[in-house]
Amino acid sequence: MSKIQMKTPLVEMDGDEMTRILWQIIKDELIEPFVDLKSEYYDLGLKHRDETDDQVTIDSANATKRLGVAVKCATITPNAARVEEYKLKEMWKSPNGTIRAILDGTVFRAPIIVNGIEPNVKTWKKPITIARHAYGDVYKASEMKIPGPGKCEIVYTAPDGTETRELIHDFKSAGIVQGQHNLIPSIESFARSCFNYAIDTRQDLWFSSKDTISKKYDHTFKDVFQEIYEKEYEDAFKKAGIEYFYTLIDDAVARVIKSKGGYIWACKNYDGDVMSDMIATAFGSLAMMTSVLVSPDGIYEYEAAHGTVQRHYYKHLKGEETSTNSIATIFAWTGALAKRGELDKIPELTSFAKKLEKASIKTIESGEMTKDLALITSIKDPIVLNSEGFIKVIRRNLESMY
Numbered sequence: 229m230s231k232i233q234m235k236t237p238l239v240e241m242d243g244d245e246m247t248r249i250l251w252q253i254i255k256d257e258l259i260e261p262f263v264d265l266k267s268e269y270y271d272l273g274l275k276h277r278d279e280t281d282d283q284v285t286i287d288s289a290n291a292t293k294r295l296g297v298a299v300k301c302a303t304i305t306p307n308a309a310r311v312e313e314y315k316l317k318e319m320w321k322s323p324n325g326t327i328r329a330i331l332d333g334t335v336f337r338a339p340i341i342v343n344g345i346e347p348n349v350k351t352w353k354k355p356i357t358i359a360r361h362a363y364g365d366v367y368k369a370s371e372m373k374i375p376g377p378g379k380c381e382i383v384y385t386a387p388d389g390t391e392t393r394e395l396i397h398d399f400k401s402a403g404i405v406q407g408q409h410n411l412i413p414s415i416e417s418f419a420r421s422c423f424n425y426a427i428d429t430r431q432d433l434w435f436s437s438k439d440t441i442s443k444k445y446d447h448t449f450k451d452v453f454q455e456i457y458e459k460e461y462e463d464a465f466k467k468a469g470i471e472y473f474y475t476l477i478d479d480a481v482a483r484v485i486k487s488k489g490g491y492i493w494a495c496k497n498y499d500g501d502v503m504s505d506m507i508a509t510a511f512g513s514l515a516m517m518t519s520v521l522v523s524p525d526g527i528y529e530y531e532a533a534h535g536t537v538q539r540h541y542y543k544h545l546k547g548e549e550t551s552t553n554s555i556a557t558i559f560a561w562t563g564a565l566a567k568r569g570e571l572d573k574i575p576e577l578t579s580f581a582k583k584l585e586k587a588s589i590k591t592i593e594s595g596e597m598t599k600d601l602a603l604i605t606s607i608k609d610p611i612v613l614n615s616e617g618f619i620k621v622i623r624r625n626l627e628s629m630y
């Protein structure tokens with residue numbers, strides 16, 4: 229069998245710990261035997277980030293801007309313990325934060341559905357994708373403890389010095405205040421990323437907020453979405469046979485639980501944070517969640533939603549056997565290869581990616597899986613495989629499809 233040829237390279241961002249181990253096995257077993265892989269490789273492993281003063285992260289994001297599609301391995305976000313462990317020069321920022329700031333994207337998270345791993349919500353048959361706005365609100369808020377009686381106001385000072393004031397509260401007792409903000413360009417690019425992704429994946433788009441209570445703040449989000457939809461996307465949505473609608477978040481929550489799934493739910497920053505954890509848990513496992521960062525100008529970075537699985541890596545270092553689920557990382561690769569195939573008009577590359585996804589799902593559905601899934605599956609007497617064994621069975625199933 230001849231290998232599938234690529235035109236444009238993928239940006240490959242290698243990472244840390246257990247997922248770095250899986251990364252190499254996935255490439256060796258599932259990608260390179262089938263595809264003549266062209267990639268521009270960036271080592272985002274913490275050691276190399278430290279050696280390059282984190283320049284490698286910036287370079288990889290700029291390469292993604294240039295080439296259009298990236299696949300990323302999970303990476304360590306350093307904390308004090310990691311600074312000690314890796315003897316770091318600095319507590320480097322979260323690579324995902326750095327990349328997101330350069331690409332100005334929105335993160336879409338969707339579960340991978342397989343028979344035998346049933347969602348807790350019985351009606352859910354298709355994935356629910358959460359689109360989380362990644363800027364502002366409570367994550368960039370200023371807060372103050374109010375010690376006792378006194379007046380608290382919001383003050384806007386224009387460049388010419390004119391002030392506009394709004395009373396927050398005339399305190400009679402001690403209290404607390406919080407000042408949140410967001411930016412119209414950020415809300416606009418969030419909206420565009422959501423509309424583009426909906427068209428791309430042919431799914432309905434829901435957007436929810438609390439506009440009935442927050443008549444200026446949340447209402448602005450609603451208005452920005454509506455205006456951009458009508459001006460730029462309504463026709464394309466009609467053509468694709470999909471729908472956009474806005475609804476109050478209370479109503480959205482109720483609808484989600486009664487739905488069959490199969491749509492994108494766009495959420496403000498805090499709502500998206502909380503709801504994506506709820507959705508991931510209710511669908512079964514964090515190891516089965518994919519994540520893609522989509523920029524408003526159509527640049528894609530694919531990854532798994534989970535981290536570097538540190539606990540398993542330490543077992544691996546001690547020479548103990550691990551059973552780490554590689555599905556979300558495999559799907560990061562298939563997402564990126566399929567997108568590359570689509571953009572470069574290489575249908576065999578896209579169909580290879582789809583085949584690899586099928587082989588992965590088939591492996592689990594036929595009862596061979598990693599420990600995390602074996603613990604929750606409804607399949608009788610599942611066979612528990614180790615990290616490498618699982619990938620090798622997927623390869624066998626993939627080869628049987630040719």
Ligand code: NAP
Pocket residue numbers: 301302303304305306324514515531532533534535536537538539540551552553554600
């Ligand atoms: P984690 O790597 O997601 O793992 C948390 C736990 O979830 C694991 O200990 C494991 O549970 C289970 N798990 C997650 N993925 C799994 C998989 N593929 N297969 C089997 N079980 C899986 O989160 P963490 O341990 O809190 O974080 C570790 C490092 O990852 C941190 O340094 C953090 O900065 C980084 N991180 C990176 C990203 C990213 O790059 N996108 C995202 C999140 C965290 P059991 O131990 O019970 O088996």
Ligand code: MG
Pocket residue numbers: 501502505
């Ligand atoms: Mg969260």
